[in-house]
Amino acid sequence: xxxxxxxxGGGFLxxxxxxxxxxxxxxTVNGTDCELSSLCVVDRLIPPWMRELGVDVIxxxxxxxxQSQPERFQSSDVVFxxxxxxxxxxxxxxxxxxxxxLETGIALGQxxxxxxxxxxxxxxxxLAIYGGTQDCPLPRVITDDVRPNPQNSYGAQKxxxxxxxxxxxxxxxxxxxxxxxxxxxxxxxxxxxxxSGFLSGMIREPLSGVASNVPVPIDTAIALNSPEQAxxxxxxxxxxxxxxxxxxxxxxxxxxxxxxxxxxxxxxxxGGSDASDLLTYDHDPMxxxxxxxxxxxxxxxxxxxxxxxxxxxxxxxxxxxxxAT
Numbered sequence: 001x002x003x004x005x006x007x008x009g010g011g012f013l014x015x016x017x018x019x020x021x022x023x024x025x026x027x028t029v030n031g032t033d034c035e036l037s038s039l040c041v042v043d044r045l046i047p048p049w050m051r052e053l054g055v056d057v058i059x060x061x062x063x064x065x066x067q068s069q070p071e072r073f074q075s076s077d078v079v080f081x082x083x084x085x086x087x088x089x090x091x092x093x094x095x096x097x098x099x100x101x102l103e104t105g106i107a108l109g110q111x112x113x114x115x116x117x118x119x120x121x122x123x124x125x126x127l128a129i130y131g132g133t134q135d136c137p138l139p140r141v142i143t144d145d146v147r148p149n150p151q152n153s154y155g156a157q158k159x160x161x162x163x164x165x166x167x168x169x170x171x172x173x174x175x176x177x178x179x180x181x182x183x184x185x186x187x188x189x190x191x192x193x194x195x196s197g198f199l200s201g202m203i204r205e206p207l208s209g210v211a212s213n214v215p216v217p218i219d220t221a222i223a224l225n226s227p228e229q230a231x232x233x234x235x236x237x238x239x240x241x242x243x244x245x246x247x248x249x250x251x252x253x254x255x256x257x258x259x260x261x262x263x264x265x266x267x268x269x270x271g272g273s274d275a276s277d278l279l280t281y282d283h284d285p286m287x288x289x290x291x292x293x294x295x296x297x298x299x300x301x302x303x304x305x306x307x308x309x310x311x312x313x314x315x316x317x318x319x320x321x322x323x324a325t
Contacts, residue, residue, distance in 0.1 A: 001037035005076045008083030009041030031241025063104040074115040086194035087154035101157040113173035120175040128155030131293045142295045151293040169248035177237040178250035182225040186321040195290040206275035215284035218261040221296035225255040226317040266315040
């Protein structure tokens with residue numbers, strides 16, 4: 001029996017992780033077959049459907065809850081840590097990112113490390129840990145051996161937590177599965193302040209008849225995960241044993257590599273010219289700088305060895321999104 005906590009469970013990916021866990025009769029945790037004993041969701045706002053399905057929910061600030069109710073986390077077998085301030089917020093407000101991402105993440109690691117057993121932490125990291133500078137340019141292909149070099153505060157905060165969690169695992173105080181997600185598209189709902197938010201908005205809004213801006217050149221290369229790829233990856237790494245996972249360092253989740261131009265073409269094939277004509281192309285220097293610093297070509301022998309591969313097309317993702325809305 002497995003007791004699972006999902007931080008940020010009221011968010012876009014969190015809700016999908018929760019639904020996926022509830023739909024599974026049995027699953028694997030750290031190489032062992034289990035049944036779900038309890039599922040607790042922690043977030044500032046909890047969607048009503050979770051309470052209706054009997055999910056245990058804690059509504060509030062995660063850092064405050066870690067300080068006031070540490071036992072709720074220490075008693076868990078698995079923690080999915082998805083709660084995070086997004087990239088644009090962190091770049092505009094350093095203190096916000098340091099508090100919401102770094103300070104809270106450190107407190108979570110310390111809380112789990114003080115448990116009487118060794119819980120499994122599944123940490124949602126990001127490709128934003130990679131970046132290039134003039135004297136240390138980003139390589140054309142990101143392999144498992146490329147050194148992280150974040151060029152924005154969000155990526156730096158994610159990397160600092162990756163390092164802490166790897167050290168706690170080295171000390172045998174937790175088990176860790178750090179999964180570096182690509183930008184997830186297409187996200188439903190309202191736009192957020194993520195620098196990558198336009199990569200969903202440029203599809204989501206036009207398919208609803210609403211104009212959307214593309215703030216970067218259309219030949220910008222990007223790497224994407226579909227929502228299904230991201231959630232499937234998070235669930236999959238929960239099942240991998242410590243021995244199979246090997247190094248406690250993070251793993252790059254495979255996804256789709258394409259240019260913004262190809263996303264526009266997929267939009268037009270699905271929604272027609274009525275949708276693509278709703279796009280505008282006013283460049284935003286800050287977003288352009290952040291996105292241009294993200295890698296777009298990944299090759300991971302480690303991911304392939306662990307069975308984490310994808311062959312999904314972006315057009316299929318757009319069609320699935322359209323049919324669901």
